[in-house]
Structure formats: structure tokens, C-alpha cells
Amino acid sequence: xxxxxxxxxxxxxxxxxxxxxxxxxxxxxxxxxxxxxxxxxxxxxxxxxxxxxxxxxxxxxxxxxxxxxxxxxxxxxxxxxxxxxxxxxxxxxxxxxxxxxxxxxxxxxxxxxxxxxxxxxxxxxxxxxxxxxxxxxxxxxxxxxxxxxxxxxxxxxxxxxxxxxxxxxxxxxxxxxxxxxxxxxxxxxxxxxxxxxxxxxxxxxxxxxxxxxxxxxxxxxxxxxxxxxxxxxxxxxxxxxxxxxxxxxxxxxxxxxxxxxxxxxxxxxxxxxxxxxxxxxxxxxxxxxxxxxxxxxxxxx
Numbered sequence: 001x002x003x004x005x006x007x008x009x010x011x012x013x014x015x016x017x018x019x020x021x022x023x024x025x026x027x028x029x030x031x032x033x034x035x036x037x038x039x040x041x042x043x044x045x046x047x048x049x050x051x052x053x054x055x056x057x058x059x060x061x062x063x064x065x066x067x068x069x070x071x072x073x074x075x076x077x078x079x080x081x082x083x084x085x086x087x088x089x090x091x092x093x094x095x096x097x098x099x100x101x102x103x104x105x106x107x108x109x110x111x112x113x114x115x116x117x118x119x120x121x122x123x124x125x126x127x128x129x130x131x132x133x134x135x136x137x138x139x140x141x142x143x144x145x146x147x148x149x150x151x152x153x154x155x156x157x158x159x160x161x162x163x164x165x166x167x168x169x170x171x172x173x174x175x176x177x178x179x180x181x182x183x184x185x186x187x188x189x190x191x192x193x194x195x196x197x198x199x200x201x202x203x204x205x206x207x208x209x210x211x212x213x214x215x216x217x218x219x220x221x222x223x224x225x226x227x228x229x230x231x232x233x234x235x236x237x238x239x240x241x242x243x244x245x246x247x248x249x250x251x252x253x254x255x256x257x258x259x260x261x262x263x264x265x266x267x268x269x270x271x272x273x274x275x276x277x278x279x280x281x282x283x284x285x286x287x288x289x290x291x292x293x294x295x296x297x298x299x300x301x
Contacts, residue, residue: 006053006056006057008129008130008131009049009052009053009056009142010053011129012049012126012129012130012142012146013046013049013050013053015122015125015126015129016042016045016046016049016122016126017046018122019042019118019119019122019123019149020039020042020043020046022115022118022119023035023036023038023039023042023115023116023119024036024039025115026111026112026114026115026116027039027112027115029108029111030107030108030109030111030112030115031105031106031107031108032107032108032111032112032156032160032172033093033096033097033100033172033173033175033176034112034116034155034156034159034160034172034173034175034176034179035112035115035116035156036096036176037093037096037097037152037175037176037179037180038116038119038149038152038153038155038156038179040089040092040093040183042119042149043089044082044085044086044089044145044183044186044187045142045145045146045148045149047082047085048082048142048145049142049145051075051078051079051082052142054074054075054078055072055074055075055078058071058072058074058075059071059072059075069232070232070233072232072233072234072236073197073198073232073233075233075234076194076197076198076233076234077194079190079193079194079234080190080191080194080195080198082190083186083187083188083189083190083191083194084187084191085187086183086184086186086187086190087184087187087188087191089183090180090181090183090184090187091184093176093177093179093180093183094177094180096173096176097173097174097176097177097180098173100172100173100176101170101173101174104169104170104172104173105169106169107163107169107172109160109163109164112156112160113157113160113161113164116153116156116157116160117153117157119149119153119156120150120153120154120157123146123149123150123153124150126146126149127143127146127147127150130142130143130146131143145186148182148183148186151182152179152182155175155178155179156175156179158175159171159172159174159175193234196231197230197231197232197233197234200230200231201230202229202230203229203230203231203237206229206237206267206268206269208227208229211227211229211239211263211264211267211269212224212227212241214263214267215241215243215260215263215264218256218259218260218263220245220246220248220252220256221243221244221245221256221260222244222245222246223243223244224241224242224243224244225241225242225244226240226241226242226275227239227240227241228240228241229269232271236271237268237269237270237271238269238271238272238273239264239269239271239272239273240272240273240274240275241272241273241274241275242274242275242277243256243257243260243274243275243276243277244277244278245276245277245278247278253276256276257274257276260272260274261274
């Protein structure tokens with residue numbers, strides 16, 4: 001029986017919590033910073049998976065009078081908090097790594113390797129639960145977290161083997177720093193992506209100019225202006241514009257409007273608001289204002 005996205009995320013969360021508990025206990029008993037750093041990474045992954053569950057549920061909630069665009073940005077806000085927490089955890093790992101580089105402690109290698117190996121197996125199980133094909137970007141983002149955990153577990157195992165055979169205990173804090181770098185890169189990327197949504201920036205991979213040119217290439221379109229392209233939430237793109245048409249009947253204008261919507265859908269934009277006009281815009285640019293007519297100017301003066 002094929003599991004839906006929520007069930008896969010829930011099972012992944014259960015495995016994550018089990019690995020997190022084992023790594024926290026194992027890191028404390030073995031005195032391994034690399035293992036504790038990986039546990040810190042698992043905390044953020046648990047948050048990310050929980051966020052994915054919440055987002056999956058909230059995305060089904062219809063828009064209402066309190067949220068006409070829906071509740072998608074609740075998940076985006078949680079993602080921003082999650083990204084900031086990643087940065088905080090990375091800074092704490094860097095600080096502890098510095099302390100251990102100055103005074104390296106003794107490490108219980110068998111416990112460290114045993115727990116790290118269990119963590120690696122758990123991460124592989126989570127990757128299998130989530131699958132390799134991801135039409136849902138929400139699940140894909142969790143899968144990328146799991147991939148980062150898998151690399152972290154490999155790093156802990158490698159550092160443990162290095163210490164076991166060479167006695168070079170600096171491998172532990174150095175691995176902690178490397179894991180911290182993985183965490184901070186993921187955190188920066190997450191904060192950047194969520195802030196771009198809140199700041200209503202043009203979504204990555206989209207070009208306002210290219211879209212405008214495609215619309216303007218339609219025979220009946222004379223001009224496209226007052227163009228806006230933004231993300232309501234991750235992978236939920238919205239587009240609005242004023243479109244100046246040649247003299248047409250309402251039914252003909254509606255056909256042109258549907259053609260424009262078809263062009264937008266082909267370019268990954270399902271939600272659009274188009275204002276069809278037959279008056280000339282005062283400025284022929286993408287972002288212009290409609291000039292007042294002479295009667296309005298006389299009234300203002």
C-alpha cells in the first residue's frame with residue numbers, strides 16, 4: 001500500500017527521534033563532540049520534519065475571510081524560525097569545537113562508532129521511507145535534510161576510525177566543525193529562501209522580463225505593464241499585470257485572457273490576476289502608473 005506524504009513524514013519523524021535520543025546518550029557517554037554535533041543536526045531535522053507535517057496539514061485548509069491567500073505562510077514562518085535555529089546550533093558547535101581543540105578530552109571510541117553506525121542505518125531507512133522521487137517539494141526538503149544527516153553520520157564514523165587507529169583525537173572536533181559547516185550552509189539557504197518570500201521578491205528561476213515578452217508576443221496584446229511576480233508560499237507563485245489590448249469585444253478579450261493564462265501555466269504559474277485595459281498607460285515600462293486624464297488634471301489644479 002502506497003503511503004501518502006503525511007504518513008511518510010510521520011514515520012520519518014519517529015525514526016529521527018529514535019536516532020536523536022541514541023546520539024545524545026551516546027555522545028554524552030563517549031564524550032564525542034562529532035556525535036553530539038550530529039545530534040544537534042538531528043534536532044533541526046526533527047523540527048524540519050515536524051514543520052513538513054504541519055505544512056502538509058495546513059496546506060489543505062481552505063482560504064477564508066481571515067486569510068484570503070490561505071494559510072501557506074504559517075509554514076514559511078516556521079521554516080524561517082527553523083533556519084535561524086540552525087545558525088544558532090552551528091555557532092554553538094563551533095564554540096565547543098574551539099574549546100576541544102584547545103583541550104581535547106578522552107573519547108570512548110567503541111560507543112561513538114556503535115551509535116554513529118546505528119545513526120547511519122537509521123538515516124538510510126528514512127531515505128527509503130521518503131523515496132527517491134519527490135513531486136512534493138515539502139518532502140524533498142526533508143529528504144535533503146536526511147541526506148545531510150547521512151553525510152554527518154559518515155563523518156562521525158570516519159573520525160572515530162581515525163582516532164581508533166592513529167590516536168589523533170583532534171579528528172573529533174575537526175569533524176564537529178565540518179558538520180557545523182553543513183548545518184550553517186543549510187540554515188543560510190533556508191533563511192534566504194524564506195526571507196525572499198516575506199520580502200515579496202521575484203521567485204528564483206523566474207524572469208519578469210521574459211514572461212512579459214511572451215505575453216506581449218500574443219497578437220492582440222499591445223502592451224503589458226504594472227507587472228508583479230511573487231511567492232505566496234514555497235512553490236506557490238502568483239502573477240498580476242495590466243494588459244492593454246487592441247479594440248476587441250468582451251468575448252474576444254476573454255479568449256486572449258485565457259491564452260495569456262495558458263502561457264503563464266506553461267511557465268509554472270497557476271495563480272494569476274490580469275486586468276484587461278483599452279486605455280494607454282502613461283509610462284510604457286513594466287512598473288508604471290496610469291496618467292490622469294485632462295479632466296482629472298483640471299480638477300486637481
